[in-house]
Amino acid sequence: xxxxxxxxxxxxxxxxxxxxSEGALSTDVDIRFSKQLYNVSIPENSVxxxxxxxxxxxxxxxxxxxxxxxxxxxxxxxxxDRDKFFKAEDRLVGDFCFLFIRTRTGNNDxxxxxxxxxxxxxxxxxxxxxxxxxKVSFSVDTTVVVTVLDTNDLNPLFYPTEYNATVFEDTxxxxxxxxxxxxxxxxxxxxxxxxxxxxxxxxFAIHPMSGVISLSRPLRYNEGTYHELTVLGQDRxxxxxxxxxxxxxxxxxxxVKKVNFHAPEIRIRRHPQIVENSNAxxxxxxxxxxxxxxxxxxxxxxxxxxxxxDGHFRIRPTKQKGEFNIEVLKLLDRETTxxxxxxxxxxxxxGVPPRESYKxxxxxxxxxxxxxxxxxxxxxxxxxxxxxxxxxxxxxLKVTDADEGRNAQVFLEIPHGLGDRPRQRRHKKTVFR
Ligand SMILES: *[C@@H]1O[C@H](CO)[C@@H](O)[C@H](O)[C@H]1NC(C)=O
Ligand SMILES: *[C@@H]1O[C@H](CO)[C@@H](O)[C@H](O)[C@H]1NC(C)=O
Ligand SMILES: *[C@@H]1O[C@H](CO)[C@@H](O)[C@H](O)[C@H]1NC(C)=O
Numbered sequence: 001x002x003x004x005x006x007x008x009x010x011x012x013x014x015x016x017x018x019x020x021s022e023g024a025l026s027t028d029v030d031i032r033f034s035k036q037l038y039n040v041s042i043p044e045n046s047v048x049x050x051x052x053x054x055x056x057x058x059x060x061x062x063x064x065x066x067x068x069x070x071x072x073x074x075x076x077x078x079x080x081d082r083d084k085f086f087k088a089e090d091r092l093v094g095d096f097c098f099l100f101i102r103t104r105t106g107n108n109d110x111x112x113x114x115x116x117x118x119x120x121x122x123x124x125x126x127x128x129x130x131x132x133x134x135k136v137s138f139s140v141d142t143t144v145v146v147t148v149l150d151t152n153d154l155n156p157l158f159y160p161t162e163y164n165a166t167v168f169e170d171t172x173x174x175x176x177x178x179x180x181x182x183x184x185x186x187x188x189x190x191x192x193x194x195x196x197x198x199x200x201x202x203x204f205a206i207h208p209m210s211g212v213i214s215l216s217r218p219l220r221y222n223e224g225t226y227h228e229l230t231v232l233g234q235d236r237x238x239x240x241x242x243x244x245x246x247x248x249x250x251x252x253x254x255x256v257k258k259v260n261f262h263a264p265e266i267r268i269r270r271h272p273q274i275v276e277n278s279n280a281x282x283x284x285x286x287x288x289x290x291x292x293x294x295x296x297x298x299x300x301x302x303x304x305x306x307x308x309x310d311g312h313f314r315i316r317p318t319k320q321k322g323e324f325n326i327e328v329l330k331l332l333d334r335e336t337t338x339x340x341x342x343x344x345x346x347x348x349x350x351g352v353p354p355r356e357s358y359k360x361x362x363x364x365x366x367x368x369x370x371x372x373x374x375x376x377x378x379x380x381x382x383x384x385x386x387x388x389x390x391x392x393x394x395x396x397l398k399v400t401d402a403d404e405g406r407n408a409q410v411f412l413e414i415p416h417g418l419g420d421r422p423r424q425r426r427h428k429k430t431v432f433r
Contacts, residue, residue, distance in 0.1 A: 030066055031073075031127050033099075033142040035059050040101055041147040044113040048105040052086075052146055061099040061144070063125055065092070072128045073097040078141070079122035085111055086146065088123050099123060101144055111148050114185040119146040156182040156193045156233035158250035165252070169221040170259045177204070180211040180250050182233035191235060198230035198249065206231060219256050222293075227254040260296040260351030264288050266359040283313065284361065286324045288347045296351035306344035307360070313343060332365055338404075340364045371402035373410040 038061045040052035054061065063073055075088035084107060089100040101121065103111070126139040158180060165178045184191045195211045197204070204227070205216040211231075229252040269285040290297040302315050302324045312330045317323070326343070341363040348356040376398035384394060401408040 031063060031125065031138050031140050033063055033125065033140060034061065035142065037143045037145065038099075039145050039147065041149050042101075042103070042111065043149045043151050044111045045151055045153050046103050046111060048103050048107070050103045052101040052144075060096065061101075061142075062090075063097045063099075063127075063140075065095045065097055074126050075099050076124050076126065077101075077121050078124045080120045083107075083109060085109070086119070086121060088121075090125075097125075099125075099142075099144075101146060112153075113148040113150050113187075117148045119148070120144075121146060150187045152186055152235060155248040156184040156235050158182045158231070158233055158248055161250050163250065163252045164255070166255045166257050167215070167219060168257045168259050169219045170261075171215055171219060173215050173218055176212045176214040177254065178213050178252070180206075180213065180231050180233075180252065182211070182248065182250070184233075184235050186235060194234045194236055196232050196234070198232050201227075201229065203227065204229060204254070213252065221256050221258045225256045225258075227256070228252070229254070258292070258294055258296055260292055260349065260353065260355050262291040262297070262349075263355035263357040264290045264299055264347035264349050266302070266345055266347050266357060268359070268361055281327045282325045283328050283363065284326045285318070286315070286326060286345065286361075288322050288324065290349050292349070292351060296349060298350040300348045300350045300354065302345060302347045304343050305346045305358075307342045312341070313363075315345075326361065337365070371407075373399045373401045375399050 038054065039058070040054050040061070042050060042052040065073070073090055073092070075090045077086055077088050085103060086101050087104045089102060091098045091100065101123075121144040122141055123144050124139050124141045126137055129136045129138065159182070163178055163180060167177055171177075180195065182193050182195070184193055192209075193211075194208050195206050196208065197206055203215065203217045203219065204213055206213050211233075213229075213231075231250045231252055232247050233250065234247050265288065267287040267289070269287050286302060288299045288302055290299060299322055302317075304313055304315060304326075310330070312328060312332055314327050314329050315324050316327055318325055343361040343363060345359045345361060346356055347359075348354050380395055380397065382395045384392075397412065399410045399412065401410055
């Protein structure tokens with residue numbers, strides 16, 4: 001109350017000054033706005049000649065005209081409208097001179113709530129009074145606060161408008177891939193954004209509120225290495241007004257990255273026995289293949305990683321892709337390695353990350369009869385009584401042979417010319433080791 005009366009006094013001073021400046025003497029002029037401050041609102045983007053409105057039940061804007069002598073009240077915006085959006089209009093209805101605030105014509109710019117949501121206009125009323133032959137002007141000011149109302153004018157703006165992602169083909173279903181972000185400067189429900197795909201897709205899903213894109217079907221590199229999606233951002237306001245076209249778009253590119261699914265497969269194609277001491281250099285042919293395609297399916301190496309401590313073997317690639325020879329480098333001796341060899345092979349592919357596999361290759365050496373039988377003594381002495389009957393066992397000879405199988409079978413005979421009546425007997429003796 002205090003403030004209001006102070007303001008009124010102030011106005012009175014202004015009026016007096018005005019009167020004095022016009023050189024008039026009148027003091028009984030009562031020109032006063034119904035309020036010192038009005039609140040009005042107007043939608044943004046309003047076309048020219050759109051009138052600002054007051055809240056229902058608000059005090060009507062304008063000046064009550066009490067004196068008939070007072071005529072010709074004019075309103076003018078004197079401050080707060082730098083961009084010249086508004087115009088003040090007067091309309092006399094009975095004894096009340098209404099003040100209207102409307103948008104101007106001829107302004108190329110429009111009200112934009114996102115840019116400026118409130119204008120505080122200083123409106124001056126000027127009235128003229130005839131005093132005899134003199135015309136005297138009076139003026140008084142009021143404040144009109146214009147609130148610019150939101151209309152759903154802004155499309156949701158994606159930022160950024162392009163998204164790239166690289167996804168491994170073994171990415172689990174439902175895993176999120178990326179998130180699109182749109183910002184809407186509108187307020188309230190108009191500002192809630194609803195995301196969707198422009199095209200139908202069964203591979204991807206987008207969460208309507210969060211904008212998170214996730215996988216809805218397993219990706220297969222062989223079924224497509226690249227997916228392009230258009231994401232629509234619609235604010236929820238637009239959803240309630242069909243076909244209003246308040247949609248903005250973002251582009252999403254998804255590249256599928258191959259996964260190194262398979263380890264190489266090792267196959268031994270020829271697997272002969274080797275005769276010891278032979279110089280047969282190729283022991284076996286190894287075929288290494290990999291079910292993956294591209295770099296993941298290329299074979300980087302095949303090596304012997306175990307079972308050949310003395311380096312009797314080596315592996316050499318042949319001219320055929322994926323084919324390797326196991327070669328014999330040194331003479332093999334069955335007698336020193338009677339159990340043969342068990343080579344452990346490792347194949348590695350060029351995938352990222354690489355995969356490897358192992359295979360054991362048993363190497364059996366076949367015997368060469370490279371060892372002579374050996375008696376356990378060089379000379380045997382036997383004493384035989386004269387009375388010994390025929391066929392009496394005289395001595396047990398021990399003969400060994402380092403070879404194997406038939407090569408180790410030993411036959412004994414007494415050569416001709418020993419004794420006066422040579423008797424030949426054939427013994428078959430197998431030496432077991
Ligand atoms: C105008 O609006 C302001 C802010 O909302 C409020 O404080 C004030 O009371 C209102 N005045 C009138 C006259 O409605
Ligand atoms: C996404 O990929 C496209 C096509 O390869 C490229 O032109 C664009 O610059 C990329 N965008 C970003 C944000 O990396
Ligand atoms: C290796 O084995 C695969 C599968 O059996 C076959 O397709 C390929 O031709 C073989 N490669 C060589 C070099 O033998």
